[in-house]
Amino acid sequence: MSDTHAESIAFVRESSLPPAAPPDKVGGPLKWVKDNLFPTWANALLTVVALYFLYLLLAGSLPWLLNGVWGASSLSECREVLDGATGACFSVLTERWHQLLFGFKYPSDQYWRPTLALVLLFLAVAPVLFIDLPRKMLLFTGIYPFLAFWLIWGGPIWGPLFALVGVVVGYMVYARLVHNSFAKALAAGLLAAIAVWYVGGFIGDALRPASPLLEAVPSRDLGGFMLNMMLGITCVSLSLPIGIALALGRQSHLPIVKGICVVFIEFVRGVPLITLLFVANVMLAYFFPPGSGVDLFIRVVIMITMFSSAYIAEVIRGGLAALPKGQYEAADSLGLDYAQAMRLIILPQALKISIPGIVNIAVGLFKDTTLVSVISLFDIIGMIRGPILASTDWNGVYWELFLFASVLFFIVCYGISQYSQWLERRLATDHR
Amino acid sequence: MAETAQMQVSDEVAIRINNMNKWYGAFHVLRDINLTVHRGERIVICGPSGSGKSTLIRCINALEEHQKGSIEVDGTLLSSDLKNIDKIRSEVGMCFQHFNLFPHLTILENCTLAPIWVRKTPKKEAEETAMHFLEKVKIPDQANKYPGQLSGGQQQRVAIARSLCMRPRIMLFDEPTSALDPEMIKEVLDTMIELAEEGMTMLCVTHEMGFARQVANRVIFMDEGQIVEQNEPEAFFNNPQSPRTQLFLSQILGH
Ligand SMILES: Nc1ncnc2c1ncn2[C@@H]1O[C@H](COP(=O)(O)OP(=O)(O)OP(=O)(O)O)[C@@H](O)[C@H]1O
Numbered sequence: 001m002s003d004t005h006a007e008s009i010a011f012v013r014e015s016s017l018p019p020a021a022p023p024d025k026v027g028g029p030l031k032w033v034k035d036n037l038f039p040t041w042a043n044a045l046l047t048v049v050a051l052y053f054l055y056l057l058l059a060g061s062l063p064w065l066l067n068g069v070w071g072a073s074s075l076s077e078c079r080e081v082l083d084g085a086t087g088a089c090f091s092v093l094t095e096r097w098h099q100l101l102f103g104f105k106y107p108s109d110q111y112w113r114p115t116l117a118l119v120l121l122f123l124a125v126a127p128v129l130f131i132d133l134p135r136k137m138l139l140f141t142g143i144y145p146f147l148a149f150w151l152i153w154g155g156p157i158w159g160p161l162f163a164l165v166g167v168v169v170g171y172m173v174y175a176r177l178v179h180n181s182f183a184k185a186l187a188a189g190l191l192a193a194i195a196v197w198y199v200g201g202f203i204g205d206a207l208r209p210a211s212p213l214l215e216a217v218p219s220r221d222l223g224g225f226m227l228n229m230m231l232g233i234t235c236v237s238l239s240l241p242i243g244i245a246l247a248l249g250r251q252s253h254l255p256i257v258k259g260i261c262v263v264f265i266e267f268v269r270g271v272p273l274i275t276l277l278f279v280a281n282v283m284l285a286y287f288f289p290p291g292s293g294v295d296l297f298i299r300v301v302i303m304i305t306m307f308s309s310a311y312i313a314e315v316i317r318g319g320l321a322a323l324p325k326g327q328y329e330a331a332d333s334l335g336l337d338y339a340q341a342m343r344l345i346i347l348p349q350a351l352k353i354s355i356p357g358i359v360n361i362a363v364g365l366f367k368d369t370t371l372v373s374v375i376s377l378f379d380i381i382g383m384i385r386g387p388i389l390a391s392t393d394w395n396g397v398y399w400e401l402f403l404f405a406s407v408l409f410f411i412v413c414y415g416i417s418q419y420s421q422w423l424e425r426r427l428a429t430d431h432r
Numbered sequence: 433m434a435e436t437a438q439m440q441v442s443d444e445v446a447i448r449i450n451n452m453n454k455w456y457g458a459f460h461v462l463r464d465i466n467l468t469v470h471r472g473e474r475i476v477i478c479g480p481s482g483s484g485k486s487t488l489i490r491c492i493n494a495l496e497e498h499q500k501g502s503i504e505v506d507g508t509l510l511s512s513d514l515k516n517i518d519k520i521r522s523e524v525g526m527c528f529q530h531f532n533l534f535p536h537l538t539i540l541e542n543c544t545l546a547p548i549w550v551r552k553t554p555k556k557e558a559e560e561t562a563m564h565f566l567e568k569v570k571i572p573d574q575a576n577k578y579p580g581q582l583s584g585g586q587q588q589r590v591a592i593a594r595s596l597c598m599r600p601r602i603m604l605f606d607e608p609t610s611a612l613d614p615e616m617i618k619e620v621l622d623t624m625i626e627l628a629e630e631g632m633t634m635l636c637v638t639h640e641m642g643f644a645r646q647v648a649n650r651v652i653f654m655d656e657g658q659i660v661e662q663n664e665p666e667a668f669f670n671n672p673q674s675p676r677t678q679l680f681l682s683q684i685l686g687h
């Protein structure tokens with residue numbers, strides 16, 4: 001019927017068309033190949049060239065990988081097994097496995113301690129990373145740093161215990177006062193915490209046991225990939241809150257606060273990390289009271305944290321600037337005070353915008369932890385370049401060792417990147 | 433309609449503005465503003481673009497600072513004292529041209545946030561209040577969606593509900609319908625008319641002259657930072673006195 005009317009201009013649809021299924025995807029794999037790999041002459045040429053390079057890459061590396069030797073006890077033994085054929089000498093990994101992971105001074109009967117700390121880490125970060133998990137789990141997250149410290153460094157339990165008690169007391173004081181004034185509550189909480197730490201120091205000294213439950217391990221004895229993980233996790237989790245504070249400080253109307261933040265950020269960004277690390281190694285000792293002997297690990301953590309928090313502050317400042325002014329005004333007009341407006345309205349949105357930038361910095365920071373090898377800390381790179389390559393057994397096994405280190409770093413960094421993409425999708429509420 | 437409007441105005445003063453002046457740098461935006469608003473009054477402010485209408489109502493809840501003169505809201509003098517500012521802001525609701533809903537929170541959370549954190553209302557009670565007002569603006573079924581999923585008109589109604597959840601005694605509107613398509617303007621205006629009929633004290637910057645005729649007790653015309661003319665709507669529209677008002681009205685009513 002519609003055919004007969006097709007030529008007339010005026011048209012009224014009398015019955016609606018039934019919905020139809022979308023057309024099937026036509027063509028098989030052959031058509032896919034033609035459409036995607038060889039659609040034009042130029043593209044076909046590119047495909048062929050790319051395939052050739054792929055072939056070269058695999059032809060070079062596959063025999064080396066597949067022909068790898070796993071059981072030998074030294075490089076010369078490896079060469080004997082291979083007998084002239086190409087092949088990797090992966091035996092170095094199995095033979096020096098513990099050194100690569102834990103360094104060469106950590107007591108070998110205590111390896112279970114950092115391993116347990118790593119396992120518990122997953123439990124502790126889970127509620128932070130996955131906002132849908134029950135909030136009660138955050139309790140363990142709060143305890144974890146103290147527990148992990150005790151597990152890894154050992155020694156009397158009083159130190160970490162009183163540190164934890166101080167934080168809890170400080171938080172309770174803060175929570176009690178916070179509805180009066182945020183700043184006063186923060187100051188009172190800090191004072192309370194410091195008081196507890198001070199008193200706890202004396203009690204801890206008095207109660208020092210003859211032989212602690214966990215054997216004490218000095219920071220100098222930490223090493224291997226464990227050290228990279230410890231530095232990375234500590235510094236990322238410290239530099240995020242500090243970076244937020246710096247970003248907010250930089251926006252502040254108070255000239256002194258603003259000035260301090262600007263100078264700090266600009267100074268730290270203008271200096272190479274490696275300089276800061278040398279400073280940590282040598283100079284920082286002068287700033288602390290003599291005899292306090294601030295641990296090298298802590299000094300390095302301070303420097304890396306300073307460095308990355310300055311970068312994170314700038315990323316977050318970008319996020320803050322991207323928010324429309326109306327968000328601040330709406331929060332103000334509802335009567336929210338500064339702290340509430342920031343915490344409930346501004347930061348959640350600004351941080352969401354900043355996720356890609358923050359992740360970028362977190363990944364970079366994690367890889368930069370290998371720089372500590374230049375101040376003679378034996379992280380995984382320090383271990384490889386130092387004790388392992390210098391030993392007569394394994395002198396010359398560069399590829400296998402650095403490949404292994406790369407794989408470890410890749411796994412962690414790729415994991416972070418995948419997580420951040422998931423998080424962005426999870427937080428997408430704008431439906432644009 | 434004019435009669436119902438008259439009925440609810442009381443003698444109590446809600447807002448008193450005395451010789452208020454404001455500058456943006458060297459630019460004199462508001463000049464000698466004198467305005468007294470009684471409780472229950474509905475005032476429509478109109479005037480050409482850039483005449484300082486937004487600036488005026490934003491001074492009332494201290495989104496902008498004034499430099500000279502005084503503003504008193506519900507007997508509280510607006511000064512740089514943060515306590516007074518917070519008190520006034522929690523009593524004065526405001527709706528913006530671009531809604532300014534919080535995109536990362538659901539509609540319900542948008543509405544309960546300020547009562548919970550500013551008024552310390554228990555969450556349950558805040559949610560009940562929020563649902564009450566969402567029903568009033570006729571979108572209770574959208575409570576668990578995010579602002580980005582709503583139409584403009586719906587978003588503006590949520591913004592009104594969000595303000596109402598704080599139980600304000602005064603509502604300020606800054607061109608609430610000018611970012612909306614024509615068919616959505618009506619639903620927002622209907623909500624505002626309903627609010628007016630309940631006796632809410634309202635200051636509304638708008639060019640919706642039908643709305644002004646229907647609910648306003650007073651129409652104020654501003655130009656170049658000054659109040660040029662104010663009158664009851666009938667007299668204002670039918671018999672404007674100043675030539676600038678006449679020109680303005682002929683322009684917006686002319687086509
Ligand atoms: N933050 C600011 N800094 C400097 N000048 C400003 C600022 N905000 C507004 N102005 C100026 O003040 C004058 C009044 O602005 P206002 O926004 O109050 O006008 P309005 O009457 O609301 O206009 P419209 O109808 O276009 O919204 C304008 O000339 C504007 O350019």
Ligand SMILES: [Mg+2]
Binds near residue numbers: 485486487606607
């Ligand atoms: Mg305006």
